Structures are given as structure tokens and as C-alpha cells.
Amino acid sequence: MLRTTLAVLALSAAGAAYAQDAEVSVAKGERISRIGGCHDCHTAGFNEAGGTIDPATALKGSPVGFQGPWGTTYASNLRMKAREHTEDDFVAYIAALETRPPMPWFNLHYLDETEVRSLHQYIISLGEPGEPTPAYVPPGQPPQSPFIVFAPPTMPGS
Numbered sequence: 001m002l003r004t005t006l007a008v009l010a011l012s013a014a015g016a017a018y019a020q021d022a023e024v025s026v027a028k029g030e031r032i033s034r035i036g037g038c039h040d041c042h043t044a045g046f047n048e049a050g051g052t053i054d055p056a057t058a059l060k061g062s063p064v065g066f067q068g069p070w071g072t073t074y075a076s077n078l079r080m081k082a083r084e085h086t087e088d089d090f091v092a093y094i095a096a097l098e099t100r101p102p103m104p105w106f107n108l109h110y111l112d113e114t115e116v117r118s119l120h121q122y123i124i125s126l127g128e129p130g131e132p133t134p135a136y137v138p139p140g141q142p143p144q145s146p147f148i149v150f151a152p153p154t155m156p157g158s
């Protein structure tokens, strides 16, 4: 009897946690953006500010590129990107997303649907989209804006 009661209690606790998880909200989207590290690259000045999100620049991308064997990439303006998709489309877009480095696109495939919907709502809630970041520069071409070299100096063969 006691065992059954405990089992029922455990089940309802799990049920409560699931109900909370199924929520779609701006607050949940902000949390995903933080633990997913999106601001680390897509919000200029975020790391320098010790992790404080500046509402003026949040997820508008960065003008400082990452250069490696793939060329030079710039963390995109996610406010503009989110506006290209409805919330429904954004779910399929993120599930199929594949980019150049150092964007960890493969990790985004582990987000569940409520997390991606929440992320979309959060990005839209940030307000005016701002300007695009510099365009991708192929290998061997000189970038016109600052960049970080993303390669070990002792790379074999270099």
C-alpha cells in the first residue's frame, strides 16, 4: 500500500515537471538562449559585460568574425533571421539548420519543440531587428572587418 502511494506520488511529481516543461514562453526562450550560449557569439559585448544582456544589442549579431579553414564567418543577426520565419516555420528551420563553424548547429537539433518556439518568441520580443552582420568571406579573401583567428598556431602541417 505504502509502495503504491509512493509510486503514485512519484508519477504525479513527474507529471507536474512535464506540464511545466511543455510551456512555451518568452522567459523560457531567454533561458534557452543563455544555456545554449547564443549570446556568447550572437550578442556583441556580452562576454565583456560579464553575461549581462544589453536589450539594445541582444542577438543582433557580431561584427567580429571567426576565421578558420572555412573562411571568415560572422555570428548572424538572429532578430532578422527570426523575422524571416513564422514560429511554426522556425521549428522546421532549426531542425534542419546546418552552418559553417564555429556555430554549434548540431547542438540545436537537441532542442525540443517548446524550446524552439520559446526561443522564437524571445527573439521577436527583443524588438527592432537592426542591421545585418558582415557577409561570409571565403577562404583566402581578406575580410573588411575585424576577426578572431580560430585555428591552433601549432596545427600539423602549418
Ligand code: HEC
Pocket (backbone or CB within 6 Å): 032, 033, 036, 037, 038, 039, 040, 041, 042, 066, 073, 074, 075, 076, 077, 078, 081, 097, 099, 100, 101, 102, 103, 104, 108, 119, 136
Ligand atoms: C561559438 C559561437 C556561436 C554560438 C555559441 C552560437 N552561434 Fe549561431 N552562429 C555563429 C556563427 C559564426 C554563425 C554564422 C555561420 C555561417 O556563416 O555559416 C551562426 C549562425 C547561426 C544561424 C544561421 C543564421 C543565418 O543567417 O543563416 C542561426 C539560426 C544561429 N546561428 C542560431 C544560434 C542559436 C539559437 C544559438 C544558441 C542556442 C547559437 N546560434 C549559438 C556562431 C555561434
